[in-house]
Amino acid sequence: MKSGFRKQLISLAVVILYGFFLISCGESEKTADAPHxxxxxxxxxxxxxxxxxxxxxxxxxxxxxxxxxxxxxxxxxxxxxxxxxxxxxxxxxxxxxxxxxxxxxxxxxxxxxxxxxxxxxxxxxxxxxxxxxxxxxxxxxxxxxxxxxxxxxxxxxxASDDVQARLEVDFAIDILKVKKIAVLHDKGDYGKGLAEFAKKYLKASDKAELVLYEGVTPGAVDYSAVVQKIKHSGAEAVIFGGYHPEASKIIGQMRKKGMETVFISDDGVKDNTFIKVAGEYAEGVYATGPLDTSNxxxxxxxxxxxxxxxxxxxxxxxxxxxxxxxxxxxxxxxxxxxxxxxxxxxxxxxxxxxxxxxxxxxxxxxxxxxxxxxxxxxxxxxxxxx
Amino acid sequence: MEYFLELILGGLTRGSIYALIALGYTMVYGIIQLINFAHGEIYMIGAFTALIFTSVLTLLGFNEIAVIVLASLAAVIYSSAYGYTVEKIAYMPLRRASRLSPLISAIGMSIFLQNYVLLAQTSDFLPFPNLIPEFEFIKPYRHIISSPEIVILITTSTAMILLTFLIKFTRTGKAMRATAQDRNMAMLVGVNVNRVISITFVIGSALAALGGVLIASHVGQINFYIGFVAGIKAFTAAVLGGIGSIPGAVLGALVLGLTESFATGYVSSDYEDVFAFGLLVLILIFKPAGILGRVTARKV
Missing domain, CATH: 3.40.50.2300 (Response regulator)
Structure with missing residues (x-):
């Protein structure tokens, strides 16, 4: 009974508070309307x-x-x-x-x-x-x-979410002129979203072939199996959607296996931490990032x-x-x-x-x-x- | 065929790391029936210690081999000290409490250690130097197996052989086996049970630290959170093989590593964990105690 009364009191308070806001908003609108x-x-x-x-x-x-x-x-x-x-x-x-x-x-x-x-x-x-x-x-x-x-x-x-994917795919196809591309992502909203777009654009293009589309588990102990898979898919370039920790692990393992595959990624990788962590293996990696406005x-x-x-x-x-x-x-x-x-x-x-x-x-x-x-x-x- | 071989080697490498960590879980469980959730953190601390020592030793101008050996040694000693202290602080006072209390204590310890490293070090990913040199003789085959992978496989096998020797043929090993079988009986015949438990923690932590150094050097990066995933996977491996059984943990870890490798290689890495845990469920349905676990009658 007591709690019921309290609930009523709270709802009453809510109604009063909201009602008060409605009144005050209505009023300010009227005063604002008049001059213009x-x-x-x-x-x-x-x-x-x-x-x-x-x-x-x-x-x-x-x-x-x-x-x-x-x-x-x-x-x-x-x-x-x-x-x-x-x-x-x-x-x-x-x-x-x-x-x-x-x-x-x-x-x-x-x-x-x-x-x-x-x-x-x-x-x-x-x-x-x-x-x-x-x-x-x-x-x-x-x-x-x-x-x-x-x-x-x-x-x-x-720019909309797909612009980066578009840029990555166009860059790989038109400028690097690669024919076989693997698309990887980290299963997250951002990375997978980008990868989905990259996949769509690659499928629509007849200039290059999508040879592999995979999600990797973030934080896994190593990525050697995925790296082997990339190698056997014959991909000349990898487009990766995701953030730098996974990117640096994958690129490191690829280079240690002697693979020269081009690595293209997004602004989750265009970060100095990536270069710091991947070290020498970061050299030559491509990443899209927002246009520089600081100048x-x-x-x-x-x-x-x-x-x-x-x-x-x-x-x-x-x-x-x-x-x-x-x-x-x-x-x-x-x-x-x-x-x-x-x-x-x-x-x-x-x-x-x-x-x-x-x-x-x-x-x-x-x-x-x-x-x-x-x-x-x-x-x-x-x-x-x- | 070559692809198959590469997947096997990749799976074995990953499995070896899981095995080094899983041994700590299984040994501790075998002796005091505690799942030591802080074990993954010991692995992480091992990697961090090695990183700090590597930087210092390199600055001091030690040569490559000396750096590897000294840094690994430091990691092993430091992590063992952590394992020992964690046991003394978080588990020993709860030895007579219900089984749930040390479990909660273990989870608390895990969170504490993670956050301690987070605050004392950094939340960023840190680059880990490539400690293992590129061997010349392996270069022609490095697309199949790289030098770090060989080093991981050899080091792990050596560690396992030493551990088996220790447990089968030394007095300490005998005391450990006795304590695992029946703690009260072991105490009655004069085994210093507390010391045995401490030794178990020390050995488990040392192995985990070794795993931490090896994998960090292989993948080239660490942060405070790496112990979590590795710990969960190693725990899975220990359960898969039969928790409490030492050969079981190794077998379980290798099976898990290979399953993940093949799932990625032949199906898709999207389903890596699905296959790993699917296998766990399947094995536990048919062998509830794990592959090599013994079903013990419950003493009422």
């Missing part, structure tokens, strides 16, 4: 996880948008109109993201920066599509979002602006979000209006200077110029392969 209708601003929505356990992925995007918009408004805005931010939280939950999207649409948003998580973005995309609103994510890497072709209104400033003056300036405004180093996807905000606003500028067709055409044709480099978008909505490039270990350091 008269001023005819350009409304840039920012949606993503701004609270909850994934907030660290979403908050940097809000800050990036705030900095970009502040700078642009200081220069007189876009097309003579001020840019206004509409920030909405989706907590990275698909069921909440649909509400977030609906809310932004009813508020007459022009373009949206977001969302942050692939699942939430996918749930919200249909709503934006029906309302002809362009949305650009700084962080969703799920390949299907662009490649399915279902969402012509969706763009992103981050880009815009990136340096953006990070500096963040430090000055918020007093800390920027978090995840900050540069991607910064670039996305620039691309969206630039496209509106170039299109001369916020018209859906004109803006999406501008996004696909105009190149924009961003902290990630000069970028534009392909017909699927994936950024051209953002992505990965191939590195090779040369005298104990990773050097970009031109």
């Amino acid at each position: 209708k008269s001023a005819e601003t350009i409304k840039l929505g920012v949606a993503g996880a701004h609270s909850g356990d994934l907030a660290s992925y979403g908050v940097p995007s809000v800050r990036a948008a705030e900095i970009v918009v502040r700078d642009i408004n200081a220069k007189g805005g876009i097309l003579g109109r001020r840019v206004e931010l509409l920030i909405e939280d989706d907590v990275c939950k698909p069921e909440i993201a649909t509400n977030t999207a609906t809310k932004l649409v009813t508020e007459d948003v022009d373009v949206v920066l977001g969302h942050i998580c692939s699942g939430a973005t996918k749930a919200a995309l249909g709503i934006y599509k029906d309302s002809k609103i362009i949305i650009m994510s700084p962080s969703c890497t799920n390949p299907a979002l662009t490649q399915s072709g279902d969402y012509p209104n969706f763009f992103r400033t981050i 880009n003056p815009m990136a340096i300036a953006a990070i500096e602006a963040h430090k000055n405004t918020y007093g800390s180093e920027p978090g995840a996807f900050f540069l991607n979000a910064y670039s996305a905000s620039l691309c969206l606003l630039n496209a509106i500028q170039k299109a001369g209006s916020t018209n859906y067709d004109a803006v999406s055409k501008a996004l696909r044709t105009e190149y924009v200077d961003t902290p990630l480099g000069k970028i534009s978008f392909d017909e699927h909505g994936d950024a051209i110029g953002v992505g990965f490039c191939m590195y090779q270990v040369h005298n104990g350091v990773y050097v970009e392969v031109k």
Whole structure:
């Protein structure tokens, strides 16, 4: 009886707390609505996880948008109109993201920066599509979002998961000109995901043959049986999806057996620990990694602006979000209006200077110029392969 | 045919390492019916000790052979000291407690040692120098078997022969066998049981350390977590062969190593563990005490 009463009390407290939040949110919305209708601003929505356990992925995007918009408004805005931010939280939950999207649409948003998580973005995309609103994510890497072709209104400033696999396969086939390739992975989400894509691309290509596809057990005592198998498959190159501990064990055992097989891997291996652990055997290993932005003056300036405004180093996807905000606003500028067709055409044709480099978008909505490039270990350091 | 041979040799190498660790499990179990879960950590500590000594000795300018011998010796001595201390701290006070208490104590010890190395050393993977030199005479055949693999096979066989000799023909061995058969009876006829138990831990730890040095040098990297997987596999091998039986542990380890090697070679390494543990289940169905384990009547 007593515990029943306590439960009721708790549920009452929850209802009151949530109810209170509903009221306060409703109110702030009203007050926020009033000024911008008269001023005819350009409304840039920012949606993503701004609270909850994934907030660290979403908050940097809000800050990036705030900095970009502040700078642009200081220069007189876009097309003579001020840019206004509409920030909405989706907590990275698909069921909440649909509400977030609906809310932004009813508020007459022009373009949206977001969302942050692939699942939430996918749930919200249909709503934006029906309302002809362009949305650009700084962080969703799920390949299907662009490649399915279902969402012509969706763009992103981050490379999708399959880009590395594509790069690895193309590099092996077109540049190294190998004919027989073995694909290995560490059975993890990341490694196996990449390996699956590599396998798909290899099967689709008639220039090279997939001779072996295997998952190795991470942490196994040794990999001699797998290494023998690679040798007997006749593979000229190994594409490995996974992280450096397994990669260094496999490469070491291959070289000790006198095998000269080319080793190509991903950014889980493009790490200095790999070179340190694999030592001399790391020499000549290829690995894909994100394009280097540390020398880009815009990136340096953006990070500096963040430090000055918020007093800390920027978090995840900050540069991607910064670039996305620039691309969206630039496209509106170039299109001369916020018209859906004109803006999406501008996004696909105009190149924009961003902290990630000069970028534009392909017909699927994936950024051209953002992505990965191939590195090779040369005298104990990773050097970009031109 | 060549492929088959390579898989056998690879399997035997892996099995030898399992055997070196499995012996520690099985000897301890034979004597005090305790599954010493901290045993995998002793193996890891052996590898770390060897790494530290190798770096120091190389800096001091010792030659290759001296480095291998001294580093291995240091690893063996240091790990034995650990094995001895662990037994004194974590198991001896619980000798008369129910069987579950030392088991929990063993798991606690395992977690403690892992985290101790994690904090005292590092959580990163460390490169382990290739201690075993490349032999000239093996070069033409190195696609079949590499020098480290030969060294592992020879060292393990030698260690097994010495162990068998120790247990079969020395007074200590006799005392160990007596304690394993009946601890109380051994005590009555004047065997210093506590000393025998300590010796068992020391020998088991020394073998595990040897395994640690050999495999770390073979694969070229270590971190604080390597003892876990190796320990689980060696424990499986000990159960497979019949826990408590010394030849059983070796047989079980070799069977496990070969099964994994063939599963990877002829089926897929995705199913390596499936085959290994599938075999374990199969053998335990038909021989519940393991391949060489004896079914002992329960004393009521």
